[in-house]
Amino acid sequence: MKLLSLFSGCGGMDIGFEGDFLCLSKSINKTMHPEWIKAETDHWVKVVPTCFETVFANDILPEARTAWVNYFSGRKKNAAEIYHLESIVDLVKKAKSGEQIFPQNIDIVTGGFPCQDFSVSGKRLGFHSHRSHSGKLLDHDEPSVESRGQLYMWMRDVVSLTQPKMFVAENVKGLTNLADVKAIIEHDFATAANGGYLVIPAKVLHAADYGVPQSRERVIFFGFKKSALTKSALQELSKEKITESYDPYPKPTHAYTVKSQGLVPFVSCADAFEGLKEPEFTADLSQKYFSKAKFMGSHCQGQTEIKLHSIAPTIRSEHHGNIEYRRLNKEHGGKLDAELERGLNERRLTVRECARIQTFPDDYQFVIPKQGNANSLSASGAYKIIGNAVPCVLAYHIAKSIESKWNLYFGGGPQ
DSSP, X not given: OEEEEESOTTSHHHHHHHBOOEEEGGGSOTTTOGGGEEEEOSSEEEEOBOSOEEEEEEOSOHHHHHHHHHHHTTTOTTHHHHEEOSOXXXXXXXXXXXXXXXXXXXXXXXXXXXXXXTOTTXXXXXXXXXXXXXXXXXXXXXXXXXXXXXXXXXXXXXXHHHOOSEEEEEEEGGGGGSTTHHHHHHHHHHTHHXXXXXXXXXXXEEGGGGTOSBOOEEEEEEEEEGGGSOHHHHHHHTSSSOOGGGOOSOOOOEESSOOOTTOEEOXXXXXXXXXXXXXXXXXXXXXXXXXXOOOOOTTSTTOSBOOTTSOBOOOOSOOGGGSXXXXXXXXXXXXXXXXHHTTOOOEEOBHHHHHHHTTOOTTSOOOBOOOTTSOOBOHHHHHHHHHHSOOHHHHHHHHHHHHHHHHHHHSOOOO
């Protein structure tokens, strides 16, 4: 199934949708989904590949492209050609002018359209963003439809141009609390291809319910091409309450916000940090580097110590002083007595620890020194792209849920 990825960042959604990556063993409910396991060790599993293959990706951040191409070059010979470092607005304009920009015969489009204007940690400007599609401050005379807060409309245009069987869009939970924003976006997505798409009511998923050791809630939009759906699927997906066998939203596998039979315990920070050495004793460049921003007081954002036996706070894309502490000293309110007694120093989370919390595999390198003609990637840039990403394991749950129902929806597909 050919997948076209938009607002791809460093590829959390793409890794999850393709599968075949390493994650913590505790992140997978092996009783509920034994068929997901390709290989297993004491603390790690490799999940099976899905039926999806990313054939197009894009973003405007050079550091995101550097990381994505570095990782996927080990899996795709043409990784550098697949990733387009251009704004979606510019890509759509070129496509509408007659250029062959997007691949043909696309089966699914995915995209986490920019969330800064909807996030509760931002200014919450929503559709009235002061930023353009390229991230720059808007001029007064620049069309508002090209603002960062309306880039989902350009994702809709890509759907109209490529006519996939379905699409998946992702954004922050805060979007659902901004007036009628969710309903407006659902309505606008449904106008793709002259009203040719059925958009079901969006839902918020909590990542910790799916084996991600983090407090991260995301709203997920699903759209289906009406003419591609089977008669029964069109009927079922049009219902106010969708029958479980047709519902594309993945069922929780871990007990965090929900408690029911068959769920396994949530994954904690201690689980996520399994096997990691302190920065001064590791050869992993992503574990060596951590923010040196000074402690600014517990009243400021990003100044708290993570709780080892709970989930982590949301990993944010802002860096500098907004990366939470791995541990604080006693003077600053540190509670990890056993670690402090061992002489371990106060420090913020490393790049690798943030990546583990976002369920990226350890073979994904986020700190890349400049070598020859290759682009480098600093720790600062790494924090930014990790915080912007969709957790790989959450994306995998979404992908496997869709894959398992593909035949129901479209009357054919993966065997």
